[in-house]
Amino acid sequence: MRVSEAMTRDVRVAGPDQSIRDAARMMADINAGVLPVGENDRLVGMITDRDIAIRAVAQGKGPDAKVRDVMTADVRYCFDDDDVESVARSMGDNQVKRLPVVNRDKRLVGIISLGDLATRHGADAAGKAEAGIARPSR
Template sequence: MAQLVRDIMTGDPATVAPQTSVAEVARIMRDEDLGVILVTDGDDLRGVVTDRDLVVRSISQGGDPERTAVAGACSDEVVTVGPDEDLGQAVRLMREHSVRRIPVVDHGRPVGIVSLGDMAVEREPESALGDISAARPNT
């Protein structure tokens, strides 16, 4: 039987509004030990921002992180997958779009995130990536 995205996704993803400051998003990432946050307008997914996005698209450009909105740092062309889709579809999308994480959307509302690490832990737990992804963070 095929395994579904919902079987391995991380549910209840962290979200922020587009006008949230880059500094606030960075604090949320630090406090919740996250590398990605979804940018939403109400229940609608508007973008994805990673810790790398904050550095490359915002902080390195100058400006005040307390006054700079995350909308300018997030990826707004978002690839999504449904919770009832086969994991193979998520893998294909990750390869096709060169992404490591995909928001999981149900009826237009974000309900989770599935990551390359999640798949490694599930499919190849003895691999280096599976082992690293399953380990506790070293914060």
């Protein structure tokens, strides 16, 4: 099975110059803890609820701080034509629960999560990824 068959296509994207308040509101609207960050039709980062808590609030940044100031710029991603099993292994190896999905032109086309793997590919792939994610960090 290809990632394109399991991913979520309707993805909300934050802009790097938006406030973290706006990003948090978007996360609340879609009941998610992560948003891809895009600029000029390119994926430039990811922002998580943890980024907002640890990189913003804990460091005294206010709600008007920019997404670019707290996002993770080193983004791991997968391609829409990748095999789901290899992506699940990669998620476990890299201890991530979600990956943005890009096409071969590196345009954002979706996001894949452990939930997507479990509901569309079966618990086995999601379980293997979760086992890798749950291991202690180095």
